[in-house]
Amino acid sequence: MSILRVEGLSKHFRGLKAVDDVGFEVEEGSILGVIGPNGAGKTTMFNLIAGAMPPDSGRVFLKGQDVTGKPPHVIAQSGMARTFQLMRPFYSMSVLDNVTIAVLAGKGGHANPRDHAAEVIETVGLGTWRDSPTEGLPTAALKRLELARAVALRPRVLLLDEVLAGLVPAERAPVMELLERLRSEEGITLVFVEHIMAAVMRLSDSVLVLNLGRVLTSGAPDEVTKDPRVIEAYLGEEPTRADS
């Protein structure tokens, strides 16, 4: 049974169909990459799935249970975590405290939440920033902090919104390794929005392509990227994005 199933999801903002009849399924322990040009509706789709805003129509099933329109904290407690594309740290706290909040909020039941948070911080490669205030951290560190908080919740499904964006190639490799480890060692299901095609090709078991709010196509990574419709949708995008 698929751990996450989305059916006919739609959201309109005034006249704009931001997400239009989107449906897909993700098998437990697999990685789904979501690509599409800017404005394709990727982030809105995440917001609908994670409960940050209610869909106009459509259903979201997590582990077979209908979670459509549930408040975000209920969905998070049901085992689906998400990161924000625009990083949203708890600005008054250090990196360690940020992640400790996530450990406390998660279901781990750790005797020593701060120790565990410190471990997670090491795992995502944030060690040097552990005791720094989040204010003034570079983008790369904030991106990893988003990831660290989500991972610390010990979710079954992880929705990642451009966690690699803003990182230089040398910084991407460890994050990509981490994502692979999360899947292989902990069996976490990943759905990730990404512009960096190299990462999408390497990590994804399957790829979902969104364009103008609709599913353009989906399938194995190399099939999808050869699809002429996908290439056409990306025309006009900066070529570096697809190349890198």
Add this chain to the structure above:
Amino acid sequence: MTQTVAVDRTSPAPLPRKPWNRHLLAVAVLAVVMVPVPLLLPQAQQAVAVRVMIFALMSIGWNVMSGFGGLFSFGHAAYFGLGAYTTAWLLVEKGLSPWIGMAAGVVVAAAFAVVSGYLLLRYRLKGAYFALATFAFAEMFRLLATNSDVVNRAEGYHIPLQVEESWWWLQFAPSSPNYFWIALALTVVALVASILFLRSRTGQFALAVRDDQDAAAALGIPVMRYQLTTMAISAGITSVAGAFYVQYYLFIDPDLAFGSAVSIQAILPAVIGGVGTIWGPVVGAAILGPLSDVTATVLRNPPAFLSFLEGRGGLDVVIYGVLLIVIILVLPQGIYSAVRQRWFRS
């Protein structure tokens, strides 16, 4: 950044220690140092000291909701007044000890905070609109009290004088240091409560909610539950100030209890001292209390070289206001925060 030392990868640095024990120790030291104060102060200054602690108590309460919880209240008079009126009503009408009244006041104020908070948050009032709505609630109580026979309308309550000094009836000779010690004990309890709150899981989640509601919700934190908890604790602390106020001044009326000046008195010490810090409200109260007293006294009986100021009614309030503006301009983060940054962060 300060990250100049190379970090040893193999053995990560020990986790930084949380400051809670230091704060609790500081409270204990403060309490011990303050105990002999009323024996050293002349009676007039003792009254100022008691007022300082009433200010501090109100503001420690305000700071929990608005500093730690991020919900700006302009209506803490509602909680202060509920504490005061509950105590006065139970004492005068039902003959119950003010200690019982104080406890009942905490329950009433906290319950009102939860109900009103639910309505405000349910309809997603934010920022200035939230503050205005809390102000409206306080005004509603003021008008309600002014027009209800149940609580003597505009007359309010006079606390009947006891024949003898009594701890149970919380009444002593005006010069008794007991008032000071009780106010000190209440302030210490409120400080400890706010430190324990901050240290707790609930307090940490409240801070997360304040910093970013959406990010907190995405971690599975039920935002509204923590906002309402903060409001309830805040209301409870401020209501104690109201209950004590009635017993100290032996009088309460709708304006003294629910007037907007009361809400401002709850805000100012925290703003002057440092919003969202444990010590801000205390530092602010310790500065504002004597300041307002000194400006009032000096202008009532100015020394010779300032004699031209004599008899200018209201000028003390003007000077007080100007000093406030100067403090806020020079130290926008509050005095405590500024001092902490200067001396405790290398």
